[in-house]
Amino acid sequence: MGIFTILWEKWREFVRDFSRITLAAMVAPLMYLIVFGWGIRTTMNGQPYLYFLIPGVISLTTMNGSFNAIAQNLNVQRLYEKAFDQVIISPTPLWQFIAGQIIAGALRGLYAGGIILLLVSPIKTGLIFSPLSVFILFLNGAVFSSLGIVVSFLARNHADVPRFSNYLIMPMAYLCNTFFSTDSIPRGARELIAALPLSQTSRMVRSIASGESISLMGIPLLLAYLTFFTSIALCFVYQKKNL
Amino acid sequence: MIELKHLTKTFEDSTAVDGIDLRIETGEFFGLLGPNGAGKTTTVSMLSTLLLPTSGEIRIDGELLTRKRQDLKRKVSVITQEYSMRQDMDMDEIMEYQGRLYFIPVKEIRSRTEALFSFAGLTEHRRKTIRKLSGGMKRKLMVCRALLTKPHILLLDEPTAGMDALSRRQMWNLLRRLNEQGLTILLTTHYIEEAQSLCHRVALMHRGRLDDVDTPAHLIEKLGAFAVDELRPDGIHSRYFTGREEAIQHLSGLHGTCTLRDTTLEDVFVEHSGRHLT
Numbered sequence: 001m002g003i004f005t006i007l008w009e010k011w012r013e014f015v016r017d018f019s020r021i022t023l024a025a026m027v028a029p030l031m032y033l034i035v036f037g038w039g040i041r042t043t044m045n046g047q048p049y050l051y052f053l054i055p056g057v058i059s060l061t062t063m064n065g066s067f068n069a070i071a072q073n074l075n076v077q078r079l080y081e082k083a084f085d086q087v088i089i090s091p092t093p094l095w096q097f098i099a100g101q102i103i104a105g106a107l108r109g110l111y112a113g114g115i116i117l118l119l120v121s122p123i124k125t126g127l128i129f130s131p132l133s134v135f136i137l138f139l140n141g142a143v144f145s146s147l148g149i150v151v152s153f154l155a156r157n158h159a160d161v162p163r164f165s166n167y168l169i170m171p172m173a174y175l176c177n178t179f180f181s182t183d184s185i186p187r188g189a190r191e192l193i194a195a196l197p198l199s200q201t202s203r204m205v206r207s208i209a210s211g212e213s214i215s216l217m218g219i220p221l222l223l224a225y226l227t228f229f230t231s232i233a234l235c236f237v238y239q240k241k242n243l
Numbered sequence: 244m245i246e247l248k249h250l251t252k253t254f255e256d257s258t259a260v261d262g263i264d265l266r267i268e269t270g271e272f273f274g275l276l277g278p279n280g281a282g283k284t285t286t287v288s289m290l291s292t293l294l295l296p297t298s299g300e301i302r303i304d305g306e307l308l309t310r311k312r313q314d315l316k317r318k319v320s321v322i323t324q325e326y327s328m329r330q331d332m333d334m335d336e337i338m339e340y341q342g343r344l345y346f347i348p349v350k351e352i353r354s355r356t357e358a359l360f361s362f363a364g365l366t367e368h369r370r371k372t373i374r375k376l377s378g379g380m381k382r383k384l385m386v387c388r389a390l391l392t393k394p395h396i397l398l399l400d401e402p403t404a405g406m407d408a409l410s411r412r413q414m415w416n417l418l419r420r421l422n423e424q425g426l427t428i429l430l431t432t433h434y435i436e437e438a439q440s441l442c443h444r445v446a447l448m449h450r451g452r453l454d455d456v457d458t459p460a461h462l463i464e465k466l467g468a469f470a471v472d473e474l475r476p477d478g479i480h481s482r483y484f485t486g487r488e489e490a491i492q493h494l495s496g497l498h499g500t501c502t503l504r505d506t507t508l509e510d511v512f513v514e515h516s517g518r519h520l521t
Contacts (some may be wrong), residue, residue, distance in 0.1 A: 002344070002346075004343075005340070005343040005344055008340075008343060009340055012336055013331070016331060017331075020310045074380075077329065081326075081327070081328065081329055081330055082323065082325050082326070082327035082328075083327055083328055085291075085293055085323060086327055086340075086341065086344065087325040087344065088291075088292060088293055088310065089291045089292065089293065089316065089320075089321050090316065090341075090344035090345055091313040091314070091316040091317040091344070091345060091346065092313075092344045092345075093311075093313060093348075094310060094311075133296075160475070199355055227247070237310070238311065240295075241294060241295040241296075241297070242254070242294055242295075243293065243294075
């Protein structure tokens, strides 16, 4: 099964760059937690703001971890190293390559999120992270891995991926129910933001964490995003004449 | 057997391959020659499905080649012009990744890798990452990687570029031996003596079209088996003759530095490319 070949390749990459990957996954989320959680001490709905922040930061960490693990790497393989050529030439079905990348990216996102969870575990927050939270975070990672594949195929040079990241990923990281509740945003914008995958992930993970009743309507939406981005990626690898 | 039927590839502003028809028989050693920009690499890229044709088709053993045809892709190995390898992997990892992409059991990958590394003299460097290898070593590794999958068809796009003379000769011997064992080989090269020494037939390509397809001996014969070079103030001028007597007669009428020699495939290539330039 070609999926395992890609997972093996990604595992080798993870082992080789373990410390770099781990440190990179920790820095930004830790800064968010220190600055917004401990530095600017505040409360939200009578609870310490940190309790609101942690699920949001974990969600955005899985998003960043997954997107960066795939978009930049695949872009380098395609445009600079040309290592992607060998995949196209090989008999490994290209859908399995795409599936392998998505799963590997989702796992990398989950790893990054797991580190943050581990780092905040000494703080007695009472937040709950269940297997359902893990599933939602995995799905979130899968969505952003598939987006990463699409971005890496659209990129015409190495500078394009950070550019896409600036336009797509960074606004989502700040706006999608991560650092503040979107309730105070004007209606049209609020609905638009709510339709974004990270908003759904943050909302569901936060609901589970605080023990509130959870609407799982976000899961079909995440699956729809995953299907959409995966379909585009498959069109690229099977139909594009000049990859 | 490889068949190209009216194969065409156009990019935004140019036609790289312009309706070529070609048939390469099983077990043949075939050379594709042409100046830079002739369309050789584009042709190889279409044969390896890296590029898809704008029109026309490629058939391998009678079957239409597409990116979805795993059975056909399994038969083909490619040595691309560029070092298409992950720079952060070591040699063993490159081989294992390739083997896994071709669904070869890991145990078999390792035993074949041992044999290929030993043959290519790469064993002691196997733990080096790709970015630390010299150009020649990367080339050798690419050959090992291509042979790991035991292909039926080997596509070689400038395989000896960057190799020293000794390594190049070793490579020629290896390719000759593989061809004798039944491997079909398509070679593009800038080293004309390489094509003359190895290929059963060669195609002369220019601006995306095939101008002539024949054996090296026939191409030389068509130009004239004997060459007379005359050194003039503006450079060397060559003329070609079918018979030695005719060449000697021409030579006797010349003044200055002149030489009589056998025509080579390089002469055919230069004449052919030059004809298009004038």
